[in-house]
Amino acid sequence: MDSEKILTVIITGAAGQIGYSLIPLVASGQTFGKDVKLHLRLLDIESQVEKLKGVVMETQDCAFPLVLSIEYGYDPEVIFKDADVGIFVGGFPRLKGMERKDLIDKNVKIFKEQGKALNEVASPNCKVLVVANPANTNCLILSKNCPNIPKENFTAMTRLDHDRALNQIALRTESRLEDVKNVIVWGNHSSTQYPDARFATIKGESLDYKGDEDYYKGDFISTVQKRGAAIIEARGFSSSMSAANAASNHLRDWYHGSEDMLSMSILSDGTHYDIDDNLCFSFPVKCTGDFKHEVIDGLDIDDFSREKMNITQKELTDERDLGEEQ
Template sequence: MGGLDDFLEYAQHYYGVNSTMLSEEMLRIAEENLRAHIEIAKEEEEVKRLIKPLQIWITSASAPISYQLIPLLANGEVFGMTTEISIHLLDIPQFKDVLCGIVMEAEDMAFPLLRSISEHTELDKAFIQADIIIVLDDVLLNREVQSLENYIREVSEICQVYGPLIEKNAKSEVRVISSGKTFVNLKAMMIMVYGPSIKPENVIAVSSSWESAAKAMLARKLNMNVAGVKDVIVWGNITGCNYIDLSHAKLYGYDGAIWGPPNFPYPLLSVIYDSEWIHSELLSEQSSLSSRVSHCVGMLPAHAVATVLRYWYHGSPPGEIVSVGVLTKGQYCVPEGIVFSMPVRFQNGNWEVITTLETNEMTQEALGCLAHELMQEKLVALKEIKEMHPYKGDKVTSNEYLRQGMETLLTDSL
């Protein structure tokens, strides 16, 4: 009891507090307060336990991109600073040691929002209770070994396994992200084909690597901040033949002859007046860009996946155009039923294709060429045709055709 008497004397001396309560009464109140505090702590712990973290599965998780992607997902910037996540790394048994190493490193980083991270090599138990699935599977392209059609069939076989597993094990509202270096559009398409109960609007292919790299290329040319380059559109086959459309691109914060407020945009094609750069360097830069994007091993593709997920959950910047591979419904005269990169906006947890953009005749022809390639891939994957056929029987390749289209577009803009 001496301790309580000392406390009362301390309170009276320093705070002028007097109490007429008996020591026994104060002890009883203290005990009640302590019990209440313990009960509140238990309730808070129970609430925390009941809040289930987002379950994120990553396939082919031994790929280098995982080292860059996991910190981006776990630091709170993608899903929010109050959303906990659990990450599941899936790969074949021979990469189990690699997965274990990734798990240990992630655990050592002690992310407050990373509830758990685990490795998995048993395919039949994949995607259990998945909220998000990030598909990174690639095939090693070597045309000297086998034909393009054989690689397409190989991708189809992978998705023929994934589709039913996702239907069986994942949550009904699961969101599937297709990324990687090869056949990104086709993987998204085939997962929908072999997992017909998966909502088509919940499957997208990531084209942000191309979009951000193209913006950086233009920013270097114009000696400006890359954040000011907006509305560059990537059409078509993300890891195949695509078309980088600059006709709607805008520049913000460009140091030009006309001054305006921070939200004043310059149309990009009215600023690039260097015809020599347009007709030679830009097109060669795009070829170099293709090589850089396809050989990126970590930061760029990881940033692209994280950016798309952040937009999907929290919305894309108001008024901006984002390029994403989605299932077509006839927009811009692109045939229905293929996954095609096109302009979208994210809002309220959903996305919608922006259908109000004007396209000239050359762009429309380019989209037809790109759609043909993707349709051919789909037919080969479904074994409806044995080999791919060129667009309209032209002798000009798709890349050469799109090169001609870009030259025409840029010439018309001068």
């Protein structure tokens, strides 16, 4: 990579709590590196623009040396212009009593509009990370409305679930977190996701999965699946700091590359692990740098894993079909 590069980075939902936590990670160089200069473009809905103005003022007051300019507003056709990276944090939240189909209906409208704007004005090689839930289906909708940008440039975030899984293994085995590698989160960023510890290693040695199989097939999976709900119950708010950190980790490794097996939701093409095409599904991937990634194929899928993967694939298929009805 060049010694100095300039990226135009958009963050949607930038006035919200995840956006507020994410901006300093991006602006300080933690995400893309200390040699990458940035044009920040911050988007939120019209009613949040005054709040967004305050976020911009704070960002300016941080005096981040890497930030060349900041623009903000509510019109995606203005904010998305020439974007190199799009981080889609903003979406319609699930409200009390709302059915999942209602949530998808609200977000279809948002991501259709933003996809069309991205298609018209962003860089044709723009790289996309969708964080807003339902992240996988929002990513699929965004891509369908943005044919000018290659499908491999669209990703959704299961890195938070991946990082949660790593931490649970570290706690269970009384290991250092940095020594735990190679967990997988399959499928949807939802309660149907399948956190898979079968290939995990600690200091390069295989995890004793069989010796603790009841845990790794039981409480381990449910703890990772329900972690977001547990945080809401304890804190009274949804995950913000950890979600922002996971988004930064996802983008850092996608941009710089990583030796680790990572979890990333990508647009499926029907060629990996018998997962249907036309879904946004989380697979084990290797990030090779410069925003390139490849699915790690050839891992054994036992009957237990196949059943879990089928459940999460069914949910994603249902979400896709609901979205296509809108």
